[in-house]
Amino acid sequence: MSEQGSGPGQGRFEVPPDLPVDGSADREPEGFRVPQYPPSQESRAALERASGLRDTRIKDAQEAVTAALFTDARARYASGTPRTADTLQGVGAIQGVGAGMSVPGEGAPGTEVLSVCVAEPTAASDVRELVVDAFGVRAAGDLPLRVVHSGLIQLQTHTHRQRRAPGGISVGHHTGVQGTLGFVAKGRAPADANKFFLVSANHVIANKNAAAFGSCIVQPSPADGGRCPTDRVAVLDRILALDLTFSSPNWADCARAWCYPDEVVQSPSQVHIVPGFGPQLFGIGSTAQFPVVNTVVGKSGCITQMTYGRVDVPSWNGLVYDTSTSPPTALPFNGQTLIVSPGYAFSWPGDSGAVVWNYDAAVNPIGLLIGGSPAGVSISTPLPWVLDYLDVGLV
Secondary structure (H helix, E strand, C coil), rough: CCCCEECCCCCCEEECCCCCEEECCCHCCCEEEECCCCCHHHHHHHHHHHCCCHHHHHHHHHHHHHHHHHHHHHHHHHHCCCCCCCCCCCCHHEEEEEEEEEECCCCCCCCCCEEEEEECCHHHHHHHHHHHHCCHHHHHHHEEEEEEECCCCCCCCCCCCCCCEEECCCCEEECCEEECCCEEECCCCCCCCCCCCCCEEEHHCCCCCCCCCCCCECCCCHHHHHCCCCCCCEEEEEEEEECCCCCCCCCCEEEEEEEHHHEEEECCEEEEEEEEEEEEEEEEECCCCCCCCEEEEEEEEECEEEEEEEEEEEEEEEEEEEEECCEEEEEEEEEEEHHHHHHHHHHHHHHCEEEEEEEECCCCEEEEEEEEEECCEEEEHHHHHHHHHHHHHEC
């Protein structure tokens, strides 16, 4: 094993093995492909405590709506048949649900609400009728309810080449879609102590489970001109496999790649463009936190660059669409963070994989962006879960 750079453990950083650009499926190590499983009860409880939301009636209603939504969506999308003109009509308009907090003009300050995402603008009275009557969630009849026009939340994809590569910049599997390098991390396991990993979304660097161990990861992405081996920065090392069959909900969309140490910034740095000065780096914190309702957050992505939004629902359950398939498919997700940005889109295709951070003095990261919609709504996975699934720690 060759070495490169100075490492955090007992020696120097290890360099990935020399594998074919498409990886080596027959050398796939144990633990490379991790099946979806719920975060620990302790971790889910930590998210609930951090959220700042306490009304158990709304939480119970959220779970009931989620069950009805996923049952209905399974019938609509699991067969793989094309959408019809009425797919998004009636209960098909409902895209997700969570517990949130009232905003100015919606009710008394501090009122907890059942937040329902819809594909098209829909009156609150009509949404309540769908939830209560069509979905049979009678408990939602007298709960405070807010309607969020989310549109269809889609899996999403600084597009220049940069060495060393920081977070927030274009990255991708050498045959895959455009996405964003979220952050660099170090391995938790003793065998990984002297390895640097980059973290992004599964659908960005692992081609939705299809990529083999050791596949070439390039910066920039292929869509931005990246080619292997010239632009290789890492090799695919571990994925949390997405459930694409509607057998169970997904809890995260993430993967890690083993970096060539001298190809990436070895600190928690993100890139942003300063007019007149070009790409500049800024640091984020090294303590992963759970999202808190109404907190202002930011992200740096390869398409929309630096944007800001607000945590609307800390634990959202709903549908995220994969529009790269024909016909498009819906994937059920649980426990995600719903971020809204009414002035502009918080994210756009190509921003998936970006790290989301609190907009405060500490700038600690709270999530990994996985999708969004033109309506200004985005979805991220709580970062503590991502770290656990990939067995990495922030540098």
